[in-house]
Amino acid sequence: MTRPVPGSRFALAALVLCGTASAQQLVQQAGVIAGPTSGAASYNEGVLSFDCDNDGDIDILLPAGDGFSGAGTAALPTLDINTVIVSGNPVFVNEAATRLPAINLIAKEAMAIDIENDGDDDLFIPQSFNRPPKLYLNNGSGFFSDVSAARLPAGNFNSYSSSAGDFDNDGDLDITMAHSGGTSQNGTGGQLQLWQNDGAGFFSNVTASKLPVIGKTGQMNVMFLDIDSDFDLDIVLDGKSTPQHVYLNNGAGTYSVVTNLIPAGTASTYETDWADLDGDTDIDGFYVHLSGSNEGTARNNLIESGTLSFTGSTATMLGGNGFDDNEVAFMDYDNDGDYDLMVGSLSSGRERMYQNNGNFTFTAQNVFSAQTDSTLDLTIADYDNDGDFDVVTAQGESGNFTDRYYRNAGPADSRAPTVVARKVSSADSVAPFVVLSRVTDATLDDGQQWIDATVNWTVTPLVGAPVVGSAPMKYSGGSTYRGVIDSGPMNDYRATVAWSVTAVDPAGNSVTSSTQNFIGCGKELYGVGAGGANVLTLDATGSPRIGSTFSIDVAGGQPNASGIMLLGVARVSTPFAGGTLLTLPVSVIGVPVGPAGSASYPAPIPDDVSLVGATVQLQVILADPSQSEGAALSNGLELTICPK
Numbered sequence: 064m065t066r067p068v069p070g071s072r073f074a075l076a077a078l079v080l081c082g083t084a085s086a087q088q089l090v091q092q093a094g095v096i097a098g099p100t101s102g103a104a105s106y107n108e109g110v111l112s113f114d115c116d117n118d119g120d121i122d123i124l125l126p127a128g129d130g131f132s133g134a135g136t137a138a139l140p141t142l143d144i145n146t147v148i149v150s151g152n153p154v155f156v157n158e159a160a161t162r163l164p165a166i167n168l169i170a171k172e173a174m175a176i177d178i179e180n181d182g183d184d185d186l187f188i189p190q191s192f193n194r195p196p197k198l199y200l201n202n203g204s205g206f207f208s209d210v211s212a213a214r215l216p217a218g219n220f221n222s223y224s225s226s227a228g229d230f231d232n233d234g235d236l237d238i239t240m241a242h243s244g245g246t247s248q249n250g251t252g253g254q255l256q257l258w259q260n261d262g263a264g265f266f267s268n269v270t271a272s273k274l275p276v277i278g279k280t281g282q283m284n285v286m287f288l289d290i291d292s293d294f295d296l297d298i299v300l301d302g303k304s305t306p307q308h309v310y311l312n313n314g315a316g317t318y319s320v321v322t323n324l325i326p327a328g329t330a331s332t333y334e335t336d337w338a339d340l341d342g343d344t345d346i347d348g349f350y351v352h353l354s355g356s357n358e359g360t361a362r363n364n365l366i367e368s369g370t371l372s373f374t375g376s377t378a379t380m381l382g383g384n385g386f387d388d389n390e391v392a393f394m395d396y397d398n399d400g401d402y403d404l405m406v407g408s409l410s411s412g413r414e415r416m417y418q419n420n421g422n423f424t425f426t427a428q429n430v431f432s433a434q435t436d437s438t439l440d441l442t443i444a445d446y447d448n449d450g451d452f453d454v455v456t457a458q459g460e461s462g463n464f465t466d467r468y469y470r471n472a473g474p475a476d477s478r479a480p481t482v483v484a485r486k487v488s489s490a491d492s493v494a495p496f497v498v499l500s501r502v503t504d505a506t507l508d509d510g511q512q513w514i515d516a517t518v519n520w521t522v523t524p525l526v527g528a529p530v531v532g533s534a535p536m537k538y539s540g541g542s543t544y545r546g547v548i549d550s551g552p553m554n555d556y557r558a559t560v561a562w563s564v565t566a567v568d569p570a571g572n573s574v575t576s577s578t579q580n581f582i583g584c585g586k587e588l589y590g591v592g593a594g595g596a597n598v599l600t601l602d603a604t605g606s607p608r609i610g611s612t613f614s615i616d617v618a619g620g621q622p623n624a625s626g627i628m629l630l631g632v633a634r635v636s637t638p639f640a641g642g643t644l645l646t647l648p649v650s651v652i653g654v655p656v657g658p659a660g661s662a663s664y665p666a667p668i669p670d671d672v673s674l675v676g677a678t679v680q681l682q683v684i685l686a687d688p689s690q691s692e693g694a695a696l697s698n699g700l701e702l703t704i705c706p707k
Contacts, residue, residue: 088396088473089414089454091432095468096123096455097143097157104464105129105138108223109172110457112444112511113184115162116205120145121444123155123455126170126188131460132248134192137167144205145446152470153446164209169194172440175511176227176236178214179264180537187238189222193246196220200264216258216268221250226510228287228296228540230273231316232488232497234547235260236539239298241282248303249281255300255310257318275320280304284334286509288541290324290363291371292345294486294499296541299348301328301335315672326361326375328353335361338393338402338507338542341423343367344483349391349404353377357384358391358406362423381420382427386411389439392508394452396430398474402507407438407456414438414456414469431469437461443506444513450475450570452506479574480504480514480566487581488545496522496548496583500564500576503542510540517565518546519575524558525587536564550583557585557703584676584705589634589645591698596642596690599697601683604663608705610670617683620660620695626685628652628664634680634699641692645699646680654683668704677704 099105108128115122123143129135142162143155171191175184178198186199186207198215199207225240237260244253257273258266281303287296290309298310298318306327310318328335331352340347345363353359359377364370377384390407396416397403404417404425413433417425431454440457447453451471458464481503488497504514516536523529536546548562560583565575586603599620605613615628631646638644656662668674680701687695 087432088430088471089416089432089469090472091434092152092468092470095152095155096466097141097155098466099127099138099141099157099159105141106135106459106464107141107457107466108439108459109170110440110442110455110466111173111175112442112446112455113175115142115144115184115201117183117203120153120448121446122205123442124173124186125457125466126173127168128171128191128459130169130192133246134169134194137169139163139165139167140170140173140188148447151447151449152468162206164197164199164207166197166209168197170197171223172225174225174227176238178236178260180235180262185264187225187227189220189225189240191221191223191248193219193221196222196225196240214265216266220256221245221247221253223248223282224284226285226287226298226540228510229545230257230287230296230312230540231259232295232499232539232545233262234537234545235262238266239285239287241285241300241302243280243282243302244278251280252278253282254278255282255285255298255308273316274310274318277308277320277322279308281330283332284336284509286335286337288337288346288510289501289543290337290346292365292484294484294488294501294543296539296543299325299335299337301332303330303332305329305332307332307335324371325373326350326353326359329355331356333389334391336391336393336509339483339503340402340419342401344501348373350375351388351391351406355385356387358388358417360423360425379424380417380427381424382417383415386415388415390441392441392443393506394443394454395476395478395505396471396473398477398505400478405441405443405454407441409437409439409460414441414454434467435462436465436467443508445569452476476505476568476570476572478505479572480568482564482566482574482576485564485576485579495550496560498546498548498562499539500536500544500546501542502544502564502566504566504568507542510542512542513569514538514544515567516544516546518548518562519565520548520550520560520562522548522550522558522560522583524550525556527556533565557587558583582703584703587701589699589701590636590643593636593643593645593696593698595696596640596687596692596694597696597698598687598690599683599685599695601681601697601700603666603700603702606705607666607668607702608707609668609672609674610707612665612667614663615666615681615700616661616663617654617656617685617697618661620656620685621687621689622658622660623656624660624685624687625653625655626683626694628654629682629684631680631682632678634701640684640694640696641690642694642696644682644696646682654685656685670707672706674704675706678702
């Protein structure tokens, strides 16, 4: 993320960019960002926007990150609380001394994460240079307690980045954390970390069982994202060594590593960030830096070619390149529906915006006030609640470490979010049904965005009245939202589920997706009242879940009759033995009934996830002298195997 500042580049940057004509839309407002409690400027390599105190406006955390090649002086982070709007600007007051634990840190970034699903943002703060990460629990009003020792795996780490996401799709946020090893920025001997949340906000280290063992020198940025569009969370780990690593999720939360999928980058790759830059719904990348000191893109070819591959290029960047930059985030600055690139620069005379031209090229524009400073990070949010997005930058390494606030003087965001894809978590799910949706809006930064999403549903069971409802969806990382459909009592019958997603952004723009339908797992009776010899009743008790035992029930037969149960793979309707054959049998099991002409047969299902969604048809035939051909047939019973 960082490197020493070659001062002569400031003049070069101004010369290159001066020929690009565009209005300054992001105007610096001096003195808005409050400094540390001591009153002195602080070295900050990261900046976090989040609603600390749950009051509906956006606050700022600047984690103290002193030290370039090695550790500097530890300090208390700055926590700027957004208190009031005066003359169009937010007034931030540093309340770190009263709201944060009195612990001095060397932290390159911080992450807001609701670890126990209670609706407020807690803080995970990794430290660099062989120091332990911190986990601060929010009391709901923005006052934090240190729960690191009780809730985090023990150990010291050299970490510049972390990311939150529900990698195992169980409804809570887990953590991945970069760890280079050693005690310097170019540390070696470390291993990317994966920590699993137990649902109550306690984390266990599952690195050894979930991730392949592979080191990477100078790890900079790690991010959960769905790089292959299959709705599980993969991981991209970049840094100051080649190649860059992609960890692919197998769908069950175990990863394999691929080192030749995305462009290799250079020893100056300080960050990659990922978003849909061409509107085709797959995820593309932006590199700081791709080749030498040149920015570049990594275009995803999945939608166009059907194969997951990436094309790297610096030729997509027009109007200025080759600067010592440190950060990129995405914002639709011109309100035209695509992402533009907001670049935080350490060496140029101002931050840069690359305008998306719509053909996967990006042209540098002077939309920021000119400032000679050393930007190491930036963050985007609507701090003044006027409907557009402003920018805050964090400074370090050189200069006077003045963190800056840029007010957006452009038009308010008038575009609704986009629901770009949706799916059911399991192809044939069991109530309560889990659904996933990918939603995007006008900003995206390391997976952070400002959207509220709701899932809406109508569940129509084969037996019983429809159930209509809606519920908030939980952000689960990588622009993915997870919703749970509460179908009410299902009585083990299959149901048709119609669902949609409503997404609302901070400006109040709203969209509801088209409706999607699926069939939930369970049982369905068919061929009831088929006539003739179909006089038996066949049913099941319990849900057919893997790893469980349910029962198959038959009634209406002759006392102590013997017969067979047909197991099939397709429905049929064929005259047979004076009645109707309802399944195409591939296997037969002998079945007797008792004195009452009925019986229940246990049906254990192996604990094998590959069986989920499998369907089987059943029908019983019993000896029955009262029927014209001496046999009684049942209705059909179709079972779709459920997950646990």
